[in-house]
Amino acid sequence: MAAPLQCLSQRLVNWARIKSPWITLFNSGACNACDIEIIACLMPRFDIERFGILAKGSPRHADILIVTGHVTLKQASRLRRVWEQIPEPRYVIAMGACGASAGAFHGLYHVMERVEDVIPVDVYAAGCPPRPDEIINAVVTCLNLLKEDQVHGGKEWRQRRVREIMEPMERKAGI
Ligand code: SF4
Numbered sequence: 001m002a003a004p005l006q007c008l009s010q011r012l013v014n015w016a017r018i019k020s021p022w023i024t025l026f027n028s029g030a031c032n033a034c035d036i037e038i039i040a041c042l043m044p045r046f047d048i049e050r051f052g053i054l055a056k057g058s059p060r061h062a063d064i065l066i067v068t069g070h071v072t073l074k075q076a077s078r079l080r081r082v083w084e085q086i087p088e089p090r091y092v093i094a095m096g097a098c099g100a101s102a103g104a105f106h107g108l109y110h111v112m113e114r115v116e117d118v119i120p121v122d123v124y125a126a127g128c129p130p131r132p133d134e135i136i137n138a139v140v141t142c143l144n145l146l147k148e149d150q151v152h153g154g155k156e157w158r159q160r161r162v163r164e165i166m167e168p169m170e171r172k173a174g175i
Contacts (some may be wrong), residue, residue: 014150017063018143020052024062024086028079029111030069031104033129034095038066046132053139059085064142066135067119068095070102071112083119089155091142094121095135097128104128 027035041048042055056062059082071079083092094115097103105111115121122145125138149155 011150014146018146020054021063021139021143022054022056022061023064023066023139024056024059024082025066025068026079026082028067028069028075028115029072029105030095030098034068034098037129037132038068038095038135041132041135046136048136048139051136053136059083060087062086062090063146064091064093064139065119066093066095066138067099067115067121070098070105071115071118073110073112076112076118079115079118089146089149091122091145092119093123093125093135093138093142095125096130100124 025035025038038055040046059065063086065083065086067079083090092115094100098105099115099121101114102108102111106113112118123138123141125134127134130138145158149158152158
């Protein structure tokens with residue numbers, strides 16, 4: 001009896017998550033343009049709250065972490081700590097060229113190559129900086145991933161699937 005009840009409660013929580021995802025932001029060394037675009041999302045012109053998306057200060061209350069900027073060596077451990085504080089299932093959006101490859105800061109002595117070197121990234125928002133509609137699209141993509149993961153019983157199935165696709169290709173390439 002306990003399992004179906006737990007399952008039902010989990011389904012209810014996930015339903016609430018999909019209807020109203022809470023996001024939190026982490027500036028890991030951005031030039032601030034990405035942050036300004038996120039602020040634009042929160043303002044009346046784009047008004048993401050009309051979709052139920054709320055910005056929260058505490059990672060403990062968040063479902064989605066948005067990381068802006070390249071990751072400096074100083075910020076790497078702090079970013080990891082913030083990510084660890086977000087309850088599962090947590091999703092991460094890396095903003096812009098900096099999130100994917102450190103962008104204009106690539107190769108500098110004090111930066112990591114990409115956000116993925118510190119925490120797992122689920123969605124990349126393209127641009128430098130990404131436009132507000134790109135940010136909204138990234139959040140919607142996270143919600144679609146959450147729905148998909150729910151059906152498969154968790155996030156692990158996606159990692160398994162990537163391995164299943166990559167391993168034959170790597171064998172073929174002799175890696
Ligand atoms: S992606 Fe572009 S706009 Fe965003 S932090 Fe990096 S340099 Fe700035």
